[in-house]
Amino acid sequence: MNSLSGKTIFLTGSGGVLGTTYVRRMLDAGAKVVASELKGARYDGLHDTFGKNENFALYEMDVSDEDAVTETFNRFLGDGHKPNVFFNNASITGEMLMKDGAEFPDFANTTLASWNKTLDVNLTGPFLVAREIDRQIIGKWDLKLINIASMYALRAPHHDIYDGMPFKNFSAYQATKAGVHGITLWLASYWRKKATVNTLAPGAVFNGHSEEFQKRVSSLIMQDRMAQPDEIADVALFLSSNAANHMTGQFINVDGGYNAW
Template structure:
């Protein structure tokens, strides 16, 4: 019996974060070829160090907000012998990343248009540009799947009190961009339906990434399972969406949030 992702070549943006790196590891373990991308830096270096010796792993530096770079990315990876048939729009800027370590987090009234638009450029416009390039280079040539990564805050309002006294807050542009991600999904699902392509959204809930016990407690009170997710629990569902078993799913949002969105 083969692995779950045998025959899949999976292209992932934003591969170096806590979820992206988990997807890479799990997909390689399930028999996929993985083409990982991220910005230059320590996260990219760590991915290459971990998987660079695996012949089923390829890495490319990519800023999804750079239109010229996105326009050439699929032709570049195809010229190197990869043929992506699953694409994950995973790259995103969070508020913490935008402000930088140690920088004060602005209140909504002090949010700059530049910071808002930078977030939208990566989280939503970048996802659009990747999808547009799929349309040009992949869709209709062979069966393919696009998985857009949203968030528990895509269709649910943030619970602002849980951030009181924390070094970070929920950033308005993040939720707005993630709501737009699912709008892109349902539009593309219909547009590509007769061209052998599926499009779905996965919406991860709160994922543990070194958070304080107090923050875990506050978030847990909002979740039916009373805890944050482990990265591998999100990856379990991502593996299904990337597999042939999800072939009759399109235009769907799959919440992996411990019951947050159902309460």
């Protein structure tokens, strides 16, 4: 296990299956975690699970809201937190945009509103967080930024594995995750003497998927299975640690070999 003793980690979108795993593993590795999440069930779950840990702090933040990002930075810095690792983890998927019981649209019926909402969260959000780092923190202490993309960021999906499934591969999701790595490359160069910036690209992570979907997606993965959340967290901890000090501008797939085929 990579020790994160002495690290303070700021993490957006902390309440999902990967976010909560990152928080748990970071705390276990000795880090202080400053988490953010939208107000609601995920926020409440984080509070209930980690709220009594003295090394955990939780803030409400909408990453797509410019004023909210600035205000949250002002709050946690004012509270004395000095993160030296930042995770742009907040993300929205196509299925998260669908109301309960609604049919997932095909490409022709994708609404501009759903496209724009995905860009707001998945692409504008990381920009706003990075810009606030640049305004308030960069150059004051060494730091790392890890942007979370996807195994689909740089490779086309196999649309047929979604046939008959209640969800599809959403065009805006792929476009934004490719854009996330563009932000990584730009910032890695811009902050080259002040920070490291890398992209972590999780593969297909099991989260209650049907046996049929597991079978379909696993056939495209060299290891013939979906990832467990802790397997993604293993690499997140490495990138947060001093062991990754000489890595910047990199795209790191954790996908069981999906992108190697």
